[in-house]
Amino acid sequence: xxxxxxxxxxxxxxxxxxxxxxxxxxxxxxxxxxxxxxxxxxxxxxxxxxxxxxxxxxxxxxxxxxxxxxxxxxxxxxxxxxxxxxxxxxxxxxxxxxxxxxxxxx
Amino acid sequence: xxxxxxxxxxxxxxxxxxxxxxxxxxxxxxxxxxxxxxxxxxxxxxxxxxxxxxxxxxxxxxxxxxxxxxxxxxxxxxxxxxxxxxxxxxxxxxxxxxxxxxxxxxxxxxxxxxxxx
Numbered sequence: 001x002x003x004x005x006x007x008x009x010x011x012x013x014x015x016x017x018x019x020x021x022x023x024x025x026x027x028x029x030x031x032x033x034x035x036x037x038x039x040x041x042x043x044x045x046x047x048x049x050x051x052x053x054x055x056x057x058x059x060x061x062x063x064x065x066x067x068x069x070x071x072x073x074x075x076x077x078x079x080x081x082x083x084x085x086x087x088x089x090x091x092x093x094x095x096x097x098x099x100x101x102x103x104x105x106x
Numbered sequence: 107x108x109x110x111x112x113x114x115x116x117x118x119x120x121x122x123x124x125x126x127x128x129x130x131x132x133x134x135x136x137x138x139x140x141x142x143x144x145x146x147x148x149x150x151x152x153x154x155x156x157x158x159x160x161x162x163x164x165x166x167x168x169x170x171x172x173x174x175x176x177x178x179x180x181x182x183x184x185x186x187x188x189x190x191x192x193x194x195x196x197x198x199x200x201x202x203x204x205x206x207x208x209x210x211x212x213x214x215x216x217x218x219x220x221x222x223x
Contacts, residue, residue: 034209036151043200043213044151050207087151091208094164095141097151 002026002090006098012106019075021101023088028068032092035064035073038100039084047086048073078103108132110201110214117220122191128184128201128214136179139204142186144197145216152197155186156204169195191221 003026013019023033031051036044046055048064051071061076075082083105088098114126126142142154155175156164163175174187184201198216205211 032208036210038151043216044210045213046209046211049209049211055211089151089209091204095153095156095204095210097153100150 002029002093002096004088004090004096004098006086006088006101008101009099010102010104012104013078014106015078015080017078017106019078019082019103021073021086021088021103023066023071023073023098025069025071025090025092029090029092031067032090033064033066033071034089034091035062036087036089037082037084038087044087075103108203108212110203110212112199112201112214112217115199115217115219117222118191119223120192120221122221123187123189124191124219126186126188126199126201126217126219128186130182130184130201130203133203135177135182135184139208140175140177140184141202141204141210142175142184143200143202143210143213144195145200146194146197149197154199157184188219191219193221195219196221 005024007022033051035048038044052064063074085100085102087100109131111129118124141156144154157175172190176185200216201214202210203212
């Protein structure tokens with residue numbers, strides 16, 4: 001099974017900060033990676049698919065990069081609505097989520 | 107508009123059974139991969155089961171032999187039959203569509219299953 005490891009687990013940041021979350025796969029997954037945002041009590045929301053493609057309606061301050069085993073999600077200027085938990089998910093071989101990164105207010 | 111609405115959750119004793127339903131609208135369940143994803147309280151997301159458009163199924167090791175995913179094409183509805191429930195199965199269960207790109211593109215609102223005596 002492919003394991004996904006996110007870092008950090010928690011990130012404290014301020015509005016306007018540039019934020020980067022890393023996701024590492026236990027083996028190469030090509031570009032078969034998605035990122036989701038989840039707020040408390042809500043279902044996850046798709047942000048990015050195929051490592052770097054922005055889903056429809058997602059603000060351009062979100063971007064994704066990487067391939068193979070190392071990937072990043074970047075928020076260029078953190079907004080109040082962005083405080084949430086973020087998950088990466090591989091879909092190269094079945095489906096596996098990372099453990100999540102909580103972005104909290106500094 | 108794509109919608110997924112789960113039902114059937116609740117409180118159940120260890121060893122009991124429960125069937126979750128997911129009524130879909132705006133697309134055809136049988137033409138898509140469909141999945142159940144769960145989230146234990148305060149924890150991350152875990153794939154539970156997937157049914158492929160051709161009918162084949164996938165289960166996480168943690169539920170293999172206890173859970174069964176199925177669909178009713180006439181009702182455009184997805185199911186998850188959960189047997190021999192354990193305390194560690196307590197979670198919010200999400201019905202989710204796996205789109206043509208093989209990632210989840212739509213989610214239901216989630217339904218809570220609590221396994222406790």
